[in-house]
Amino acid sequence: MTTNQWEELKQFLHFNDSQEASDKDDPERDRLYKVRPLLDHLVAKCRELPKLQNLWVDEQLVPFKGRSSLKQCLPNKPQKWGYKLFLLWDECGLMHNFEVYTGKILPQPGFPDIGASGNIVLRMGSVIPRDLNYILYFDNWFCSVHCR
Template sequence: MLRRNPIDFFNLIWSDEAVQKISKNTDLITRSKIEQNQENLKPHSRLRKWSSPSKADIRRLMGIVISMGVIRLPSITDYWSSNNVLCIPFFREVISRDKFWNLHVADPLPDNVSYPSKSYKIQWLLDHVNMRSQELYEMGQNIAVDETMVKFKGRIGFRQYNPKKPTKWGMKLFTLADSNTSYMWQQNLYVGADGRETELSKCAQHVLDLVEPLSNLSHTVYADRYFWTLGLAQRLIDSGFNINGTVMPNRKGFPQRLKSAKHMKPGEIIAFRKDDILMLQWKDNRVVTMITNNCRSDEWCTIKPKNPNHDTRNKPKCIADYNKHMNGVDVNDQLCTYYL
C-alpha cells in the first residue's frame, strides 16, 4: 500500500494553480504599492528590496502560518526576534521577516473600482477550497449544517459578533460537513444581506445553497433550531433529502399545542404530522422540539450513559439520531482551533 505523507493531502487542496495565483497577486499588489509610494519610501524600506515571489516562497508562507498556530508567541515579529529567550531559528531560516509581511492572497483591484461584493478579494480562494473539497470526497448518508466563527478582529465590513459562540468576534461561515468524518465539504462566507428575493428566511436560504449540489441523493440533513422552518423542511424533502433537527416551537405553521408546552411532565411526548413532516416534542430535563421526516413518533432508542453508575434511558429515535449526527461541524471547528 502506498504510504502518504501529510504534505500529499495538503497539496490536494493547495494545487500549483492556486499557489501560482497567490504568487501573482502578491507581486501585483506589492509593485502597485511601490509605484504609489515611490517618492515617500524610506531608504531602508522593505519594499525597496522586493523581488517577485516564487511558488516555493508561497508554500513557505503557508508552512509558517501553520507553525505559528502550533508555536504561540506574543506578537508576529517575535518569530524573527534575535532575543536569546524568544529566538526560534526555524522561522528565520524558512523565510525572511520582510518577505513574510509582503505576501498576500487577495485579488488586486484598484481603490477607485467598486467591488462586486465585500468578499471579492478572497472569494476566489473560498471558491477554490470548496471546489477541491467537493472533488476529493463523496459525502456519506448523514450531513450536518451549522455556523462557524473564524476568529478575526481586523477591519472588515462583514465582521460578526456572536456572544453565544466560543469565538465571539470574527467572520461567520455557513458550513456543510459529513456527520461521521467531520469532513468540511463546503463553506459559504456570510457578508450580509445579498439582496435576493426569497420566500424563505435568510438562514434557510443558506442551507439550500449548501446542500443544492447533493439534491436527489437521499442524504439526511441535520441542523439546529437556528435554521429550521416548515418551508425549508418541505423544500428539502421535495429536493430528495431527509431532514432532522431541533426547531423553535413558535415557528410559523406549528400547532399551538407545541407553543404552550410549559406544563409537560418528564417523559411526556407530543407529536403532530403535516404530510411527510413530523413535529415532535418531548420533555427530559427540558422540553425539546424536533422536526423530521425519517422517524416515527413511536420509535425509541435505549441510550447507555457514560457514567456506568447511571441507569439506561429511553429517548425518541429522532433525538438520538440528532445527537449522534449533528456534531460534524463542531468537531471540524474543534480541530481548527488547535491552529488558530
C-alpha cells in the same frame, strides 16, 4: 519568517486584479472580491469529496480580533468575534460546502426565497445528489415552516 518578509510577500500576493474591483460605495459589490478565486477553488475542491449519509448545515465562527467590516459577533459562541461561515459537513467532520457571511442574505437565482436561514439550507444542500438517500440535519436557527 520575519515581519518584513511577510509584508513583502503580502505586497506581491494577489488572487484578483484590484483595478477591476467595483467601487466601495456600490451596495452590490462583492466584499470578498480580492480572495474570491481562492474561495471558489476551495469550495470546488470541497464539493468533490465523497459524502457520507449524514450531513449537517451549521454556522461556524473563525476567530478574528483585528479590524474588518466582515467581522461578526456571536455571543453564544466561545470565541465571540470573527468571520461567520455557513458549512455543510458530514459525520467525519469533512466540509463539503461553505459560504462566508458578508452581510444581508439575499435569495440566489434558481432557488425559492424562503427566508434567510432557509435560503442558506437550500444553498448548502444544493451539492447533495438528489437520487441518493442522504439525511440532512440543521439546528433551530435554520428551522422554519418552509424548511421542513
